[in-house]
Amino acid sequence: MSTEVVTKALVRTVKVQGRTAALITLDNGLDHTKPNTFGPGGLASLDEAITAAQALEPAFIAITGKPYIFSVGADITGMPTIASREQAVELGRYGHRVFNRLRESTIPTFAFVNGVAMGGGLEVALHCHYRTLSGGAGALALPEVSLGLVPAWGGTQLLPNLIGIAPAAQVIIQNPLTQKTLRPPQARELGIADVLLEPADFLERSLEWAAGVVAGEVTVERPEIDRDMWDGVLYFAKMQLDERLHGAVASAEKALELLALAKDADFAAGTAAEDEALGDLVTGPQLRNSLYAFDLVQRRAKRPAGAPDKALARDVSKVGVVGAGLMAGQMALLFARRLEVPVVLTDLDQDRVDKGVAYVHGEIDKLHGKGRIDEGTAAKLRGLVSGSVDKAAFADADFVIEAVFEDLGVKKQVFAELEKIVSPEAVLATNTSSLSVTEMAADLEHPERVVGFHFFNPVSVMPLVEIIRAGKTDDPALATAFAVGKQLRKSCVLVKDAPSFVVNRLLTRFLGEIYAAIDAGTPVEVANTALDPLGLPMRPLALLTMVGPAVALHVSKTMHAAFPDRFGVSENLGRIVESGKPLTDRDGNVDESVVALLKVGDAPLTAEQVRDRALDAIADEVRTMLADGVVADAKDIDLCLILGAGWPFHLGGITPYLAATGRR
Numbered sequence: 001m002s003t004e005v006v007t008k009a010l011v012r013t014v015k016v017q018g019r020t021a022a023l024i025t026l027d028n029g030l031d032h033t034k035p036n037t038f039g040p041g042g043l044a045s046l047d048e049a050i051t052a053a054q055a056l057e058p059a060f061i062a063i064t065g066k067p068y069i070f071s072v073g074a075d076i077t078g079m080p081t082i083a084s085r086e087q088a089v090e091l092g093r094y095g096h097r098v099f100n101r102l103r104e105s106t107i108p109t110f111a112f113v114n115g116v117a118m119g120g121g122l123e124v125a126l127h128c129h130y131r132t133l134s135g136g137a138g139a140l141a142l143p144e145v146s147l148g149l150v151p152a153w154g155g156t157q158l159l160p161n162l163i164g165i166a167p168a169a170q171v172i173i174q175n176p177l178t179q180k181t182l183r184p185p186q187a188r189e190l191g192i193a194d195v196l197l198e199p200a201d202f203l204e205r206s207l208e209w210a211a212g213v214v215a216g217e218v219t220v221e222r223p224e225i226d227r228d229m230w231d232g233v234l235y236f237a238k239m240q241l242d243e244r245l246h247g248a249v250a251s252a253e254k255a256l257e258l259l260a261l262a263k264d265a266d267f268a269a270g271t272a273a274e275d276e277a278l279g280d281l282v283t284g285p286q287l288r289n290s291l292y293a294f295d296l297v298q299r300r301a302k303r304p305a306g307a308p309d310k311a312l313a314r315d316v317s318k319v320g321v322v323g324a325g326l327m328a329g330q331m332a333l334l335f336a337r338r339l340e341v342p343v344v345l346t347d348l349d350q351d352r353v354d355k356g357v358a359y360v361h362g363e364i365d366k367l368h369g370k371g372r373i374d375e376g377t378a379a380k381l382r383g384l385v386s387g388s389v390d391k392a393a394f395a396d397a398d399f400v401i402e403a404v405f406e407d408l409g410v411k412k413q414v415f416a417e418l419e420k421i422v423s424p425e426a427v428l429a430t431n432t433s434s435l436s437v438t439e440m441a442a443d444l445e446h447p448e449r450v451v452g453f454h455f456f457n458p459v460s461v462m463p464l465v466e467i468i469r470a471g472k473t474d475d476p477a478l479a480t481a482f483a484v485g486k487q488l489r490k491s492c493v494l495v496k497d498a499p500s501f502v503v504n505r506l507l508t509r510f511l512g513e514i515y516a517a518i519d520a521g522t523p524v525e526v527a528n529t530a531l532d533p534l535g536l537p538m539r540p541l542a543l544l545t546m547v548g549p550a551v552a553l554h555v556s557k558t559m560h561a562a563f564p565d566r567f568g569v570s571e572n573l574g575r576i577v578e579s580g581k582p583l584t585d586r587d588g589n590v591d592e593s594v595v596a597l598l599k600v601g602d603a604p605l606t607a608e609q610v611r612d613r614a615l616d617a618i619a620d621e622v623r624t625m626l627a628d629g630v631v632a633d634a635k636d637i638d639l640c641l642i643l644g645a646g647w648p649f650h651l652g653g654i655t656p657y658l659a660a661t662g663r664r
Helices: 040-055 076-081 085-104 120-127 155-163 165-177 184-190 202-214 230-245 250-261 267-282 285-298 326-339 350-369 375-384 408-419 437-441 475-487 503-520 524-529 540-547 549-562 571-579 607-627 634-645 654-660
Strands: 008-016 019-027 060-065 069-071 109-113 116-118 130-134 195-197 319-322 343-346 385-388 399-402 427-430 450-454 464-469 491-496
Touching (some): 008 040, 008 202, 019 040, 040 060, 076 285, 085 267, 109 120, 116 120, 130 184, 130 202, 184 195, 195 202, 230 250, 285 634, 319 326, 326 350, 326 475, 343 350, 350 385, 399 408, 408 437, 427 437, 427 475, 437 450, 464 475, 464 634, 475 491, 503 540, 503 571, 503 607, 524 607, 540 549, 549 571, 607 634
Parallel strands (some): 069 116, 109 130, 130 195, 399 427, 427 450, 464 491
Antiparallel strands (some): 008 019, 450 464
């Protein structure tokens, strides 16, 4: 039984500059939080609308969306109901038949992209002869590869022949794998849209522009596509994919094949290949895995399990950040941008404070220079961020977060000082990555307002915040933390106050097996590449380099102290820290001078043995964490690793993957 919420295509005539135009509006009858999609019913409605529009014999036909939304493409909620490869292929053909009517129309066709355009929504616009784009559109993307699919309604054939193979490969393959979308100015610069218009009167200006095109008063120029570099671009794209994903993501490989075909194949052959690719991918496991991960990110992340009633949250009109280092500066900038309230940093001396504030102001200048914010916004943000060596500057702050050295004694001292300054209702938050929040608050007069608020680095990019309820944290403090996290546009997961919480705990257990394998005599390259078949976003030793060997060693010691039977401390990790150099760079290149410092055994493991031990260790730790109630549900562990560690969509969540491989 179909569960499709049908997006209807509604036709009306519009008079513009003495001409009659047919305007098709996509609208599912719901508000912008329920975007337009294309299922079989929606495609049928669009098909009928095109027929009706053509029958009017207008000067041109235009398609647009409801407020804030153009269309987000195929109705992916219906994907699991596709029972066979043949059904999937037919869905591809159906979309092609309908969309292609716009492309082959003898009447000029226009897409007025007024809002978010994703997947098939962007593809239907690509089929139109011309495209206008609102500067207020939320985002544009072809995200299918991240969902285990490919753009299968013409996107792989139309886009490279519109904007060129290099930017098309970026939009179709690289952007989805890094969860990136295009902003309107970027889409216009690439040539996806012919003109960028202000949102306030977007429809009126679009109609006028279209009328000008039809009348010959507006000339649309598009660059000639360079086909000489086509094969070379795809060769290097393939090399990059192999280096990063090692052939593990079927949708990315299919997308490369289709982009190669787009160079010389006629449109019918190219779209037929898209249909066949859709049939292959819809019936494969990676789509199911990706849809599970997508659902977690889109639904569970927006309704955090265990979060108190949001009505209990206190207003936050000023934020304090203790510390002025890099992490503190990143947090200060985020608080200022998203909350738009005063943010003050403090540190031990004026020089550190000045450097911290200068860093934030410098990042604001970069945002302005890149066109991300205008000068007025930049000036406002600079005015919101200040510094002081006196914690008395926090007296009227409602939310104060510490980002000082990862030492329990130091953090307890900071909180003891803060408690004498801030009001009893002010929330005291810690960005600790591994220490006990309960112990941190134990000696305070008001421990109930202390909460863990663990960001991931880089703060502006990583979407996860682990929110930790300490032993005496009350509901208002916790609700405030969740409210702040939402304002920061982060996905928040409630975590029990347990050593290293979720992400760092699992990564430490996982990396511990890599260290142990090297300690036993496994060649560094073998240990480092053992997990390549999974297509993880980063190899273990590159992850170690990013985290920092000293930080990793500190967390290892913390976990060993808490669970000595499961977490060891590698002496070789200590040697790496003493060397002052990482074992590899972030690209995974091994530093042989550091390898020479290691003391290893004579019992090397194979890559398969390393992989099995690492995955078995993670499975064991997941079981223990669930038994101890570290999170409300296994789905929260999955969500944390997807958002905090980049666990790939094509594998689904970590717990379903472990189950599928017989480890749960």
